[in-house]
Amino acid sequence: MDCLRADEGTVIYALGDVFADRLEACREGLKAEFPSRADVPPERCFIGLDAYQHVIGSGVDLVLLCTPPAFRPIHFLEAVRAGKHVFMEKPVAVCPEGVRMILQGAQIADQKRLGVVPGTQYRHHPGYIGVIERLRAGHIGTIRAAYAYYMVGSPGVKPRQPNWSDLEYQLRNWLFYTWLSGDQPVEQFVHNIDVMNWVMGSPPLKALAMGGRQVRTAPEYGDVYDHFAIEYEYPGGVKVLAFCRQMDNTTARVSNRVVGTDGEALLEQFTHFYVRGKVNWEPGTDWLNPYVQEHRDLIQSIRQGKPMNEAKRIAESTLTAIMGRMSAYTGKEITWEQAMNSKLNLVERAANARFDAPLPVDPVPMPGKTPLL
Secondary structure, eight states: OHHHHHOTTOOOOOEEESOHHHHHHHHHHHHHHOTTTOOOOGGGEEESTTHHHHHHTTTOSEEEEOSOGGGHHHHHHHHHHTTOEEEEOSOOOSSHHHHHHHHHHHHHHHHHTOOEEESOGGGGOHHHHHHHHHHHTTTTOSEEEEEEEEEEOOOOOOOOOTTOOHHHHHHHTGGGOHHHHOOHHHHTTHHHHHHHHHHHTSOOSEEEEEEEOSSOOSGGGTTOOSEEEEEEEOGGGOEEEEEEEEOTTSOOEEEEEEEETTEEEEEETTTEEEEESSSOBOOOSOOOOHHHHHHHHHHHHHHTTOOOBOHHHHHHHHHHHHHHHHHHHHOSOEEHHHHHTOOOOOHHHHHTOOTTSOOOOOOOOOTTTSOOO
């Protein structure tokens, strides 16, 4: 719907999903709001784990990759090899092998002059853009530290139905399985981590983290943690402390704070921004919808013959989030080089997923015992 709202010249031409009920709900919702631009006939509605191939091959110009992120590297490479422009939801991978695949796809997109934009809508929000422009201009002096928070309630569990296989149950509850979601730092906190990389102008050098399961301890919560605390070190010795959790009935905070030698800046989700230092700045609150704006920016760049390609940047931010998770899971400090060269490969599980085969749940990671691959 955001893509349709972004440009009146867009139409939904084909749809794909592994579950017919999910596809039909999507189709009916789109058609209700955009009856003339989203009336997808049954012959262009594809069901199954190979649905993405049929969508990409249907004659579309632009594909929207919005499945659980375990499948993102596979779908992205297929799309750019076929010469398609891409909008892909964050995160873009759940393991280092997936990140390397995204980086490979980024190069293909450059070679073919394809547009690629991820769903990191903060990058298209005037509040974030305005603050970071002023940080670059030195309005708070030299950056000394920063703090990132994504502390919210927990998503709900969908109860298992008698006819669901292991794979179907995990897919319908994909947020609770690391191989599918990447766990909270990767799946959700990547928004704020991406902002930190943006502020610092590069990914970090290393990460040291801790985390665990304190509230969500029941088996239906898969193998993910419910809280993390991550220290990132960036070039120049600048430290970023990053905290995330998913626990009901706790204080919520989704924000980023940057501290400099001459002031500080706040970037708080979509609600509050300021720079207080050598030059003070606080914008209004009359924003364009950034979820629509990211699609508008992508489509306009394609129409102008200058397609924007943000795949490398989101790959780096995704790996930054994976570093933090790897450190918490293993109890080890993780360098950028260790993460980039890690042999951890969860893409294979996505590539070989089957509904007719058992799919045991991974054991909950234990720091000091879970190996660093």
